[in-house]
Amino acid sequence: MRLKIVLPTEVLIDQEVTKVVAEAENGYFCLLPRHIDFVTALVPGILSFEPEQGMEEFLAVDEGILVKSGSEVFVSTRNAMRGPDLGSLKQTVEERFQALSDQEKKARSAIARMESSFIRRFLRFQ
Numbered sequence: 001m002r003l004k005i006v007l008p009t010e011v012l013i014d015q016e017v018t019k020v021v022a023e024a025e026n027g028y029f030c031l032l033p034r035h036i037d038f039v040t041a042l043v044p045g046i047l048s049f050e051p052e053q054g055m056e057e058f059l060a061v062d063e064g065i066l067v068k069s070g071s072e073v074f075v076s077t078r079n080a081m082r083g084p085d086l087g088s089l090k091q092t093v094e095e096r097f098q099a100l101s102d103q104e105k106k107a108r109s110a111i112a113r114m115e116s117s118f119i120r121r122f123l124r125f126q
Contacts, residue, residue, distance in 0.1 A: 001033050003049055005059065005075045012080055013059075015051060020073050022047045022066055031068055039067050042077065046086070058083050060093045 003020055005013040020031040023045040042064040050056050064077030081096060083089025 001031070002072045003075070004072065005047075005061075005077070005080060007080060008078060012082065013049075017049045017051055017073075019050045020047070021049070022061075022075075024066075031073060033071065035068060037069050039065065042066050042075070046089075047075070047080075058086055058089050060089055 001017055001020070003013055003015060003017045004011065018033070021028060022031075022040075023029075023043055024040045025043055029040075042061060044062050045060075047059045047061045048056050049059075060081045060083070061075070061077045062079040064075055064080075067074045079096075081089065081092050083092055
């Protein structure tokens with residue numbers, strides 16, 4: 001099977017694999033080369049795959065869509081991080097989420113300042 005994982009800014013993975021394991025709302029599932037075609041929504045979690053040559057690899061994925069069509073598996077997601085093992089992937093995810101959390105705090109603060117400025121100007125206008 002050919003696995004292609006697409007982010008908004010790049011193609012993260014495009015390679016031949018023998019197995020894909022991912023999680024949907026109703027639980028984990030495994031795709032093998034002769035699996036039927038289908039489409040599912042992915043939940044944030046771990047996606048693993050086995051390349052034709054090599055050990056199982058892991059990805060932390062955000063919400064997304066998985067489409068299996070013939071011998072191709074397409075995954076579209078906003079965020080994904082690759083890791084050689086679950087331990088290092090966990091550390092990478094925690095660091096990335098901390099950075100995103102800091103960015104969200106800054107964005108919320110900026111929005112609050114804009115809202116208060118708007119209200120002050122509106123009150124002066126009356």
